[in-house]
Amino acid sequence: MADCQRLILGITGATGMLYVPALLQLLAAQNIEVHGIASDSGRKVLRFELGLDPEQLPQVTRWFAPDDFTAPPASGSAPYDAMVVLPCTMGSLAAIAGGYCGNLVHRCADVTLKERRPLLLAVRETPLNRTHLNNMLTAHEAGAILCPPMPSFYNRPKDMDEMALHFAARICDLLGVAVPAGSIKRWQGF
Numbered sequence: 001m002a003d004c005q006r007l008i009l010g011i012t013g014a015t016g017m018l019y020v021p022a023l024l025q026l027l028a029a030q031n032i033e034v035h036g037i038a039s040d041s042g043r044k045v046l047r048f049e050l051g052l053d054p055e056q057l058p059q060v061t062r063w064f065a066p067d068d069f070t071a072p073p074a075s076g077s078a079p080y081d082a083m084v085v086l087p088c089t090m091g092s093l094a095a096i097a098g099g100y101c102g103n104l105v106h107r108c109a110d111v112t113l114k115e116r117r118p119l120l121l122a123v124r125e126t127p128l129n130r131t132h133l134n135n136m137l138t139a140h141e142a143g144a145i146l147c148p149p150m151p152s153f154y155n156r157p158k159d160m161d162e163m164a165l166h167f168a169a170r171i172c173d174l175l176g177v178a179v180p181a182g183s184i185k186r187w188q189g190f
């Protein structure tokens, strides 16, 4: 993908918030500017899981309210290079797959797809029903990258932070963002 300088982060109300600071840490290391939108549920689950409000995530320089359709990223003319929805609920996946712009997260995702920019959806639910699977396929066919936060173990993470950093580094790989040496243990064979 083209050089990623500025990215939109959508936080929706799925479990898995520990991945958010990990990704922000890696993006900050590459001086990537991050603007954020948290859905109402995203704000609640972030507070529940990490004890933080979105505004307390230091690497995000600007937050937009989820009902602010006048915000710059609601238009394709605003210069954003990519969008990540992390974590992405099944509800937001359904909206994005269906082109329904019920809040600013959905609208920005829709804009990202229509502008043919990378849109990564870290969809999280288990187990998955047929609707979830169909929506994932629809979003994939529309150009989104479906990247569920599934931890890996071949890297033998010492703790949850290391596990989260590895997944965050895989997101960076998919966006073409370099990751600092040591933040990911790449498979070298046995």
Ligand SMILES: Cc1cc2nc3c(=O)[nH]c(=O)nc-3n(C[C@H](O)[C@H](O)[C@H](O)COP(=O)(O)O)c2cc1C
Binding pocket: 011, 012, 013, 014, 015, 039, 040, 041, 042, 045, 048, 088, 089, 090, 091, 092, 093, 124, 125, 126
């Ligand atoms: C603690 C907690 C964890 C949740 N985890 C998930 C989840 O993993 N996946 C999901 O699709 N919804 C999950 N939900 C439900 C969503 O938050 C809910 O469907 C919400 O309406 C989604 O809205 P949003 O997509 O605008 O954030 C969770 C809710 C709570 C309170």
